[in-house]
Amino acid sequence: MVSHVPKIAKGYVAKCIRCESLLYKNISCNPSAVLALCLAALILIVPAFYYPLISIHLLGTTEQTNLLRGALMMIDNAPVVAFIVLFCAVIAPTILISSIALSSACLTFNYHPGYLPKILKITYVIMHWSMLEVYMVSLMVAVFKLMNYAELHFGVGFYFFIALLLLNLTIINNYSHHSYWEKYING
Amino acid sequence: MDKSAIAGRTGKAQGLQLCKVCGNYSQQAMHPHHCPFCLNEISQREKNSLQKTWALLITAIIFIFPANLYPITYLLKNSTLYPDTIFSGILSLVDSGMQGIALIVFIASIVVPFVKIIALSVIAFSVQYGWNVNPKKQLLAFYLVDWIGKWSILDLFVISIMVAIFDKGQLLSVYPGIAATSFTIVVITTLFAANSFDTRLIWDAQTDE
Numbered sequence: 001m002v003s004h005v006p007k008i009a010k011g012y013v014a015k016c017i018r019c020e021s022l023l024y025k026n027i028s029c030n031p032s033a034v035l036a037l038c039l040a041a042l043i044l045i046v047p048a049f050y051y052p053l054i055s056i057h058l059l060g061t062t063e064q065t066n067l068l069r070g071a072l073m074m075i076d077n078a079p080v081v082a083f084i085v086l087f088c089a090v091i092a093p094t095i096l097i098s099s100i101a102l103s104s105a106c107l108t109f110n111y112h113p114g115y116l117p118k119i120l121k122i123t124y125v126i127m128h129w130s131m132l133e134v135y136m137v138s139l140m141v142a143v144f145k146l147m148n149y150a151e152l153h154f155g156v157g158f159y160f161f162i163a164l165l166l167l168n169l170t171i172i173n174n175y176s177h178h179s180y181w182e183k184y185i186n187g
Numbered sequence: 188m189d190k191s192a193i194a195g196r197t198g199k200a201q202g203l204q205l206c207k208v209c210g211n212y213s214q215q216a217m218h219p220h221h222c223p224f225c226l227n228e229i230s231q232r233e234k235n236s237l238q239k240t241w242a243l244l245i246t247a248i249i250f251i252f253p254a255n256l257y258p259i260t261y262l263l264k265n266s267t268l269y270p271d272t273i274f275s276g277i278l279s280l281v282d283s284g285m286q287g288i289a290l291i292v293f294i295a296s297i298v299v300p301f302v303k304i305i306a307l308s309v310i311a312f313s314v315q316y317g318w319n320v321n322p323k324k325q326l327l328a329f330y331l332v333d334w335i336g337k338w339s340i341l342d343l344f345v346i347s348i349m350v351a352i353f354d355k356g357q358l359l360s361v362y363p364g365i366a367a368t369s370f371t372i373v374v375i376t377t378l379f380a381a382n383s384f385d386t387r388l389i390w391d392a393q394t395d396e
Contacts, residue, residue, distance in 0.1 A: 144288045
């Protein structure tokens with residue numbers, strides 16, 4: 001259904017006349033701010049995925065685990081599961097943040113390369129598959145389950161991961177697919 | 188290109204098409220295959236949307252049985268193997284007094300997949316056979332399914348954490364079972380099924396009557 005979107009004030013939204021879904025949201029979208037957030041997130045990704053999230057005292061030894069290890073250990077037994085876990089928790093968020101960083105950088109420096117539409121499309125597709133917040137809840141579930149078995153400590157990676165999660169949410173809130181396309185097409 | 192689109196009538200009736208990727212509209216007759224703005228593929232309605240949704244839904248329905256009946260994890264403790272299905276895992280959580288966690292896992296791994304399959308099937312059936320279901324309610328159900336969809340991956344993440352923590356060989360280890368792979372397939376196919384469904388078909392079916 002065609003709807004006419006009038007000029008609307010900041011912070012207001014336009015809705016579809018038929019199904020009342022959100023059509024257009026006038027938020028101030030500043031590519032340079034998004035770029036800064038993305039660069040911060042990209043720096044955080046490395047320690048968040050590499051350092052141990054939790055460590056546990058078990059059978060006299062201390063066992064640590066990070067985000068990558070669990071997925072990599074399942075590759076032999078259940079490759080499909082391992083791939084999906086790796087993809088949704090590690091690969092998709094990394095691609096998402098990198099692609100937003102790249103498109104923000106292009107728009108900030110007023111540089112319009114031929115591959116920019118591809119990057120915007122990748123961002124649009126990969127957005128569904130980035131599941132950092134689901135991983136956070138899973139981690140809490142695992143922590144509660146494990147508390148019954150043994151003494152448990154949060155590792156350095158855990159705090160990096162929380163910071164990454166918050167940054168990721170801020171980026172997604174500040175990124176506007178629509179206005180990036182508008183900026184690209186209008187030069 | 189800027190042939191005035193009339194608000195209040197469908198774009199399809201006016202020969203217009205909307206690009207899913209960049210959000211611009213153009214005339215179907217002038218640009219039959221590619222969006223003139225972003226050069227991505229374009230069509231008035233997503234091609235074969237209903238068939239794709241059905242195919243993926245049927246795959247999900249097939250795999251939801253092994254996902255729930257077979258063991259999702261194996262606990263190896265002192266050389267003895269203890270299998271755990273999704274449901275027995277939830278029961279053992281309740282037994283050890285963690286009702287809250289049990290509820291989260293129950294919703295994420297049992298309620299969400301079933302609700303998704305049922306809701307998407309009802310929507311697809313009513314589009315296909317023109318059932319008289321309130322379109323706004325259908326759309327609301329679709330958005331709900333779309334939003335809760337990713338949360339069913341929760342159990343897989345928990346398994347990956349457990350596998351990494353319990354890694355003591357014959358003494359104490361956790362391994363993923365057949366159901367883990369089946370469950371992954373259910374989650375992925377339902378996510379794709381929701382993605383491939385074109386919500387505008389709900390309204391097309393209404394006006395056809």
